[in-house]
Amino acid sequence: MELADLTHHTREGRAAGREWARQLADDPQTHARYLRNRAALAHLGWNPYLHDPKLPRRLHRVTAPALVVWGARDGVFPVSCAHRWAELLPAAELKIIPEAGHVPLEEQTGATVRAVLDFCGGN
Amino acid sequence: VQFFGFHLMPYPYLPEQHRASRDSTWVTLSNRHFDPRRGHELYQRYLGELVLYDKLGFDGVCVNEHHQTAYGLMPAPNVVAGMLVPQTTGKIAILGNAISLRDHPLRIAEEVAMLDVVSGGRIISGFVRGIGSEYHTFGMDPSQSRERFHEAHDLIIRAWTEPGPFEWYGRHFKLRYVNPWPRPLQQPHPPIWSPSQGSTETVDWAARHRYTYLQTFSDTASIQRAFSGFRDAAGRHGYTAAPEQLGWSVPVYVAGTDEEARRAARGHLDFLFNTLLRMPRDMFFPPGYLTAQSAPRVMGAKRGLGTAQADPNDLLERGFAIAGSPESVRQQVERYARELGFGVFCGTFQFGTVGPEEFERSVRLFAEQVMPALRAAAPATPAAPAGPELPR
Numbered sequence: 001m002e003l004a005d006l007t008h009h010t011r012e013g014r015a016a017g018r019e020w021a022r023q024l025a026d027d028p029q030t031h032a033r034y035l036r037n038r039a040a041l042a043h044l045g046w047n048p049y050l051h052d053p054k055l056p057r058r059l060h061r062v063t064a065p066a067l068v069v070w071g072a073r074d075g076v077f078p079v080s081c082a083h084r085w086a087e088l089l090p091a092a093e094l095k096i097i098p099e100a101g102h103v104p105l106e107e108q109t110g111a112t113v114r115a116v117l118d119f120c121g122g123n
Numbered sequence: 124v125q126f127f128g129f130h131l132m133p134y135p136y137l138p139e140q141h142r143a144s145r146d147s148t149w150v151t152l153s154n155r156h157f158d159p160r161r162g163h164e165l166y167q168r169y170l171g172e173l174v175l176y177d178k179l180g181f182d183g184v185c186v187n188e189h190h191q192t193a194y195g196l197m198p199a200p201n202v203v204a205g206m207l208v209p210q211t212t213g214k215i216a217i218l219g220n221a222i223s224l225r226d227h228p229l230r231i232a233e234e235v236a237m238l239d240v241v242s243g244g245r246i247i248s249g250f251v252r253g254i255g256s257e258y259h260t261f262g263m264d265p266s267q268s269r270e271r272f273h274e275a276h277d278l279i280i281r282a283w284t285e286p287g288p289f290e291w292y293g294r295h296f297k298l299r300y301v302n303p304w305p306r307p308l309q310q311p312h313p314p315i316w317s318p319s320q321g322s323t324e325t326v327d328w329a330a331r332h333r334y335t336y337l338q339t340f341s342d343t344a345s346i347q348r349a350f351s352g353f354r355d356a357a358g359r360h361g362y363t364a365a366p367e368q369l370g371w372s373v374p375v376y377v378a379g380t381d382e383e384a385r386r387a388a389r390g391h392l393d394f395l396f397n398t399l400l401r402m403p404r405d406m407f408f409p410p411g412y413l414t415a416q417s418a419p420r421v422m423g424a425k426r427g428l429g430t431a432q433a434d435p436n437d438l439l440e441r442g443f444a445i446a447g448s449p450e451s452v453r454q455q456v457e458r459y460a461r462e463l464g465f466g467v468f469c470g471t472f473q474f475g476t477v478g479p480e481e482f483e484r485s486v487r488l489f490a491e492q493v494m495p496a497l498r499a500a501a502p503a504t505p506a507a508p509a510g511p512e513l514p515r
Contacts (some may be wrong), residue, residue, distance in 0.1 A: 028419075031415075032415040035415045039265075039410050042410040046258075046262065
């Protein structure tokens with residue numbers, strides 16, 4: 001399975017993801033930047049691995065209104081994570097974007113932007 | 124050429140289901156597949172095999188450190204070295220302590236100094252970062268690996284060479300009192316070896332410190348590149364690299380005839396490369412483990428290693444391993460020594476599924492019919508430029 005199959009849900013999204021991975025191997029500069037980004041990710045999220053076990057005990061303190069936007073077909077962090085966030089944040093609104101994977105902004109740009117604008121009270 | 128006997132202490136009793144799968148043999152292979160009773164028998168046998176190297180006249184024996192894997196049962200190399208001290212008379216090379224992974228480098232300074240004093244100065248101290256998978260094992264940030272390695276190394280060397288107590292306030296380690304008892308017997312400190320997968324930074328680092336650079340699991344073309352990189356680096360640092368500073372670690376199998384040796388070696392190499400070394404690429408090279416500068420070179424040299432099916436014939440062809448009759452092994456080692464210019468040869472006679480009888484036969488044939496010829500033929504080599512004295 002390729003990374004694009006996890007990060008993207010739609011056929012176009014996956015194709016774009018694969019194309020990006022192909023170009024990555026071809027261009028040394030892009031590849032070097034990719035390696036630096038991965039190193040930064042490890043530096044920030046290696047242990048505990050990409051999550052903060054203290055969050056469930058702390059999120060109740062957030063009083064500000066919050067919007068949780070999640071791709072319904074996220075293959076990296078399953079949609080159950082979104083429900084848990086919405087449950088733990090006292091004033092959260094949950095918006096699940098259909099037909100989207102880990103990057104809803106790329107795959108369902110319109111729906112994602114609308115969700116954010118609605119939340120911010122725009123139009 | 125100096126000859127060392129290496130041992131991987133593999134755990135060969137893996138279920139057929141695992142062998143046939145593409146699952147990792149590192150980190151996630153459940154330890155319910157480790158049977159402690161069989162483990163007991165293996166350790167007895169393996170320690171005996173290491174002692175056999177010494178009895179048969181190898182210059183030294185080599186142990187190493189790996190974690191959460193059937194590839195090798197030596198998570199604590201200093202413990203294995205400690206068991207070997209009273210049973211051997213030659214050198215004991217610890218290849219090496221993964222100093223980036225340990226909570227505290229002073230522990231290593233203490234343990235290696237103890238071993239050196241008890242053994243009468245027979246310890247060679249290898250320092251490594253630990254392989255990528257081990258950053259998963261210990262939840263250690265791989266992007267800090269190189270930095271921790273350098274600071275731990277600098278601290279250990281200073282602890283061995285500068286009378287304590289002194290203070291150390293580094294980025295990763297902070298100490299009001301550095302003053303380890305005992306100090307090592309070899310002065311100024313035990314010889315340092317740098318086993319590596321060929322990253323530019325490590326090659327340069329080892330050359331700068333005038334250490335011995337040891338390359339493992341590579342084809343001869345990659346070794347050639349790393350060795351000439353080392354010679355160039357030595358030149359940049361103002362000296363000529365001695366052959367004793369270049370080591371080659373390679374699986375070896377000797378039998379009566381070429382045919383017999385190659386046939387048997389193929390099976391063991393298949394298990395070593397296609398089962399024991401198997402892990403996903405992201406586990407082998409976690410993010411930040413290699414610098415952007417080194418990534419293409421190391422990943423090129425290691426292409427497919429552990430992640431793709433290796434053909435044992437191809438491995439033998441490209442110099443990942445040596446197999447043959449005593450005469451043909453002698454010719455191969457001689458030719459490689461001439462072409463690559465190494466002064467340290469670490470033969471790994473125990474790899475994969477090598478049984479006790481064939482191990483002993485292979486090592487005896489090498490010690491009795493290969494080593495003496497190569498020792499006699501070896502040209503006089505200049506002494507290492509800054510190597511500490513080795514009392515024997």
